[in-house]
Amino acid sequence: MTTDYLVIGSGVAGLTFAVKMAEKFPKRNVVIVTKANEDESNTKYAQGGVAIVSNKEEDSFKKHIKDTLIAGDGLCNEEVVAMVVKEGPDRLEELLLWGANFDVNDAGKFDLGKEGGHSEYRIIHHKDITGYEIERALLNKAHQLENISILPHHFAIDLVTNHHIAYLNSEELRCYGAYVFDQKSGTIFTIKANSTLLASGGIGCVYGHTTNPVIATGDGIAMAYRAKARIQDMEFVQFHPTALYEAKGESSFLISEAVRGFGAYLRNKKGKRFMPDYDERAELASRDIVSQSIDSELKKSGESHVYLDCTHLDMDAFIDHFPNIYKKCLEHHIDIKSDWIPVVPASHYLCGGIKVNKKGKTTIDNLYACGECSRTGLHGANRLASNSLLEALVYAHNIYKHLVKKDHVAFELDIPDWNDEGTTIPEEHILIQHNLKQLQAIMRDYVGIVRSNKRLKRAIKRLDLIYEEVEDLYKESKITTSLCELRNMINVAHLIIRQSLDRTENKGGYYNIDNLK
CATH class of the missing domain: 3.90.700.10 (Succinate dehydrogenase/fumarate reductase flavoprotein, catalytic domain)
Incomplete structure (x- = not known):
């Protein structure tokens, strides 16, 4: 399959980008790949709302910026914080135009909520199912655009880069699409794309005990990591209290x-x-x-x-x-x-992820990231409540603005098919489930809210054993979603532990008792 824009993930980040591109370029195609139902995403479960300065009489951009910086504990990118906060009202107007509904008071103004870390009432919400309402409105809008194709129950296995294409210069990292697994037919095919957006959500299931849905297995981060994109700040896992x-x-x-x-x-x-x-x-x-x-x-x-x-x-x-x-x-x-x-x-939210600039560009050409899988610099060491939906809206818009100006040149490449010669269908699903439970127990017991160097080093040793076993299974087995998810979660766990050991100072959501000595 060939498309102009490939979007991996159907939450607020992916859908916002897809709608904007499809409206701007009616003759270009957007393909959205999502591994569950089209409406199943972390967005759907976001209860609180969107932090946006709308009551200028009592609130201000300056206050919202300050609250974000305090929560981020000195590690936020201040330029990014100012940009995201100031764009909030415009992105809200778009949501309203696309049909999203938010609660209002008797005076007809937004019924604003207040959450931990906020100095003012600024949370715009729809009851306690704000994410669900935004997802509904965005999907409805996407279905009205004929040049958007949504492929539910399709799992992105790996990104296609020049490493897969023997005759290309392997020093210049570039993304050309992805290998995708049709979970219903069992077939694996290639989607070639001029630009690819990872909007794949979070990593909560790595810990097992999580507020995230079962699909939050860090797939986008793991794919980007294997493709050699830069991954940063993975130690900052936010636990919802x-x-x-x-x-x-x-x-x-x-x-x-x-x-x-x-x-x-x-x-x-x-x-x-x-x-x-x-x-x-x-x-x-x-x-x-x-x-x-x-x-x-x-x-x-x-x-x-x-x-x-x-x-x-x-x-x-x-x-x-x-x-x-x-x-x-x-x-x-x-x-x-x-x-x-x-x-x-x-486990609730990952503040780190795939490093991107203000345009949402990763360190791999033609590859962008948006939403929870990305590391923008907004959250620093700890995300301020209800800033996540805002970030996704703003960065989806920034990527859209960048691609509108970018030369759109179709490429003809001979990308090799997925090769699974010599593999067999895994006979014992229990091996995958056993390793998954072991992985989640390691992360909860050794890499939780309060960490220590001793626990982190023990976690690495135990994780290495699981990694070797799962890699052997992966090489000899036909692709299954559960096996790919486990492999991705092991990659993510490795990144969290290694980057935790590299951090020698407690900041925000990261707390290591050895850093107190």
């Missing part, structure tokens, strides 16, 4: 930060409200502070979780603001009118 604790399974359902912004308290098992002991902002401290504080409480008590107390809040207003959270709690026999919600930190 309040995922619903489920004793029988892995934490997954997110209790939005906006709930604490609404006035909820964190309490330990004895009922003590402990956050004021750790930070003067109490429950409204940034995510890294709250997660580390909860981790400290759990280590002291030996308990498996803490509690979020909403019983003192205006219940009618709470249910109106957070109907999905209220419903989910009831499904777990938790009535927030009288019961505290058991919560635990869980």
Whole structure:
């Protein structure tokens, strides 16, 4: 297959870019590859909203920039922060034009929320399912454009670069598309593209306990890494402080930060409200502070979780603001009118990723990255709540602006077909599942919220054994999605551990006890 623009991922980053390019160039084709249903992405599960300065009377760009820089703990790119914050209102206008709906108050103005780390009310939201609403509007818009093709249940295995093409100069890294696995037919084919955008989302499943969906296996980062793109700041994994604790399974359902912004308290098992002991902002401290504080409480008590107390809040207003959270709690026999919600930190967001410049360009020509898989410099050592959707919107627009000006020259290349001669269908799926569970346990136990050099070095040794076993399996097996995802997660875990060992100073979401000595 040949296309003008190949997009890997169907969240807000990929869809925004696809819609803009397709509208601008009706005679050019955009192909979106997504490994699950077209609406399954990290975007869909974003509850809180989009941080945008819309109330200029009380808020300002300067305040939003300052809050972002404080959260990023000195490692943000200040030019990037200013650019993203100042473009927010324009990107919001586009979302409104494309049909996205956001909550308004009785005066007809945006009903703004406030989350940890924000000095003002600036979170634009749609109930507690903002990401779902944005995804709905973008997909609806994409379906109206005939030159956008969406391929659900198609898994991008690897990027095609000049390393695959023997007669090209191997010193000049360039991307020509991707090898793609049709999960329904079992066939592997090549998609040639003038420009390729990685918009593949996050890495949460590397830890198992995560607020991310099961598709968040770091595929784009792993593909870019194998293609020799620069990957940076992988040590900065953000743990969401309040995922619903489920004793029988892995934490997954997110209790939005906006709930604490609404006035909820964190309490330990004895009922003590402990956050004021750790930070003067109490429950409204940034995510890294709250997660580390909860981790400290759990280590002291030996308990498996803490509690979020909403019983003192205006219940009618709470249910109106957070109907999905209220419903989910009831499904777990938790009535927030009288019961505290058991919560635990869980892997939530990656602040690092594929290094890009302000135009979204990676270190490989013709390859761009956007959204959570990218490292733009906006988040620094710790992302400010609700800046992620904003970043995706702004960088999708920047990549679009860059490609509009770039010469669009079709290339004719003889790209070799995917070669799986001599491979067989893996007979024992249990090998993949066993290694996956081992990997996730290593990451949780040794590479979690609080790290040490000893734990990180142990993690590398154990990971190396899994890596060798999985690589042998990969070489001798027919492609399966679960095998490719495991291979990608091992690559991502390796990057997180190695870059953690390289960091000698605690910053933002990264905390190593040996850096205190």
